[in-house]
Amino acid sequence: MLLDDMYRDVILDHYRYPRGRKPIGKKDFSSIGHNPACGDDITIQIALENGNISEIFADCKGCAISTASGSIMAEYIKGKAVDEVKEIAQNVRQMLKGEPCDLPDDMGDIDALEGVKNFPVRIKCALLAWITLIEGIGNYESGHADEVVVVSTEQGED
Amino acid sequence: MHTKPEDIVITEDNSSRLCARTIKADFPVLSQNINGHKLVYLDNAASSQKPQTVIDELSRFYSEDNANIHRGLHTLAERSTNAYESTRKRVAKFISCQNPEEVILNSGTTAAINLIAYSWGEEHINEGDEIVITEMEHHANLIPWVILAKRKKAVLKRIPITSDGRLNLNGIENIITDKTKIVALSHMSNVLGTINPVSEIAEIAHKHGAVVVADGAQAVPHMPVDVSTLGVDFYTFSAHKMLGPTGVGVLWGKKELLDKMQPFMTGGEMIREVHFDKVTWAEIPHRFEPGTPNIAGVVGFAAAIDYLEKLGMDKIRQHEIEITKYALEQLSKIKNLEIQGPTDPQIRGAAVSFTDPDIHPHDISTFLDSKGIAIRAGHHCAQPLLRILGKVATARASFYIYNDETDVDRLVEAIIEMRKYFGV
Numbered sequence A: 001m002l003l004d005d006m007y008r009d010v011i012l013d014h015y016r017y018p019r020g021r022k023p024i025g026k027k028d029f030s031s032i033g034h035n036p037a038c039g040d041d042i043t044i045q046i047a048l049e050n051g052n053i054s055e056i057f058a059d060c061k062g063c064a065i066s067t068a069s070g071s072i073m074a075e076y077i078k079g080k081a082v083d084e085v086k087e088i089a090q091n092v093r094q095m096l097k098g099e100p101c102d103l104p105d106d107m108g109d110i111d112a113l114e115g116v117k118n119f120p121v122r123i124k125c126a127l128l129a130w131i132t133l134i135e136g137i138g139n140y141e142s143g144h145a146d147e148v149v150v151v152s153t154e155q156g157e158d
Numbered sequence B: 001m002h003t004k005p006e007d008i009v010i011t012e013d014n015s016s017r018l019c020a021r022t023i024k025a026d027f028p029v030l031s032q033n034i035n036g037h038k039l040v041y042l043d044n045a046a047s048s049q050k051p052q053t054v055i056d057e058l059s060r061f062y063s064e065d066n067a068n069i070h071r072g073l074h075t076l077a078e079r080s081t082n083a084y085e086s087t088r089k090r091v092a093k094f095i096s097c098q099n100p101e102e103v104i105l106n107s108g109t110t111a112a113i114n115l116i117a118y119s120w121g122e123e124h125i126n127e128g129d130e131i132v133i134t135e136m137e138h139h140a141n142l143i144p145w146v147i148l149a150k151r152k153k154a155v156l157k158r159i160p161i162t163s164d165g166r167l168n169l170n171g172i173e174n175i176i177t178d179k180t181k182i183v184a185l186s187h188m189s190n191v192l193g194t195i196n197p198v199s200e201i202a203e204i205a206h207k208h209g210a211v212v213v214a215d216g217a218q219a220v221p222h223m224p225v226d227v228s229t230l231g232v233d234f235y236t237f238s239a240h241k242m243l244g245p246t247g248v249g250v251l252w253g254k255k256e257l258l259d260k261m262q263p264f265m266t267g268g269e270m271i272r273e274v275h276f277d278k279v280t281w282a283e284i285p286h287r288f289e290p291g292t293p294n295i296a297g298v299v300g301f302a303a304a305i306d307y308l309e310k311l312g313m314d315k316i317r318q319h320e321i322e323i324t325k326y327a328l329e330q331l332s333k334i335k336n337l338e339i340q341g342p343t344d345p346q347i348r349g350a351a352v353s354f355t356d357p358d359i360h361p362h363d364i365s366t367f368l369d370s371k372g373i374a375i376r377a378g379h380h381c382a383q384p385l386l387r388i389l390g391k392v393a394t395a396r397a398s399f400y401i402y403n404d405e406t407d408v409d410r411l412v413e414a415i416i417e418m419r420k421y422f423g424v
């Protein structure tokens, strides 16, 4: 088992110094994710400007992997168009589950999450932030942005 | 020439300690390497490992005696019935119960507590009655009571815990009252390690006419348990935590209570006479053993009890007091590590939960696994307790007969290394 393959330096750096922790002023939609297996929680709030993500608050309470995953997400998606982010988040989910995926060449720190897929019991930790983001965007797109969606890693995710 | 420590062989008879190293050799699973390190198995509170004698007995039973019980007249049916029924007697003797009819063999603690909650609870709990549990219960001894209270509009009350993880009996007179119908508590906590004063609480409960259920899942594997003097009315435990097969367990209950209880599950093997419009139930224990049980598992369970009795439950308890003492001492030397439960090893077992303020229990578990050390991380099926402790999860190292101080040392070294690894 290559522990360093999961806990890469980039991951540990995001874990120690998580990004996206500054509260934002206005928010256009938000979602909350929960991993009942370990009690990890994430709150995501997003502000938009012309269809682009202008501000993001991603507060993750949990292990190194879920914290780093949330931090990497916050850093990567800022400034990107919602449509594009949704596509990327879905591909990250597939990547983590070991399914075929189509990720852009410039993945920022996302590729550091790849090592997690060799630790099956920890995949949900890395997934939490991304599935919470996907649900939040889905809710926004279907016109329910004022409701906060609550997502669980145990809902159809395995 | 001087002797190295490993050359000193301490035989069981002239030492109060067990020789964990000799014992370990009886457990094939423990001889392997995990991630390049010799396995240190510290997840015994979840499930223990099995000695070769138990594994052999399962295989022997399937190879030589296998048949369904209580229904055939052929030789194999007789052999398997005898083996099954002799385990019942074996279990009765092990917990000092005079009457083997009071021993119901089932799939484990969870099944046993559900049986009491549904069968006894359905009949005796009414609106406004009180059900008393404690704050440290495993979900198995919690959810059946939550559901029963809801179903009957009864009141669920709980005995609180102290900051060092003992039951707080100050004010118990306001908790156990004349309205209390049943008190359900763990004999030993799977999270805190605490051994609860079951007899003392049972005495109070009986003064108020309440029935007492003790969850012995963590106690029976680790200390002598004598149901004839403990003072409870029902007692439950699971074979898999005491060297036995999975899916086997015990409900012990007083005959006068069991006799009057309706079955929880119905079907084959638990009836006296069946008509299309009327059924009469078998006597105890068969009334509560519907369908084909885990026969091989039950037979293997007898081999597990043999193994434990050969070591002696008093010695096992003594051995675990020593390891717990050492583990608490060594773990508390690690900076910032927070250890749950009582500090006095005399009033607790060898399940030690801990947290590191900077490292999540899941990361602790993954790191320790990379060093060949198996622990449990999570809420340990005790979410309400974890909430009271202010934790979402803890790491838990739980020791057994094949563990000794060298395993504690391996754990402590790995935790120190882990803190460096995560840079905290």
Ligand SMILES: Cc1ncc(COP(=O)(O)O)c(C=O)c1O
Pocket: B045, B046, B107, B108, B109, B110, B111, B138, B140, B141, B186, B188, B189, B190, B215, B217, B218, B238, B240, B249, B381
């Ligand atoms: C205190 C306690 N009670 C009940 C149980 C449930 O036992 P089982 O899963 O064998 O039914 C356990 C073990 O998981 C336990 O530790």
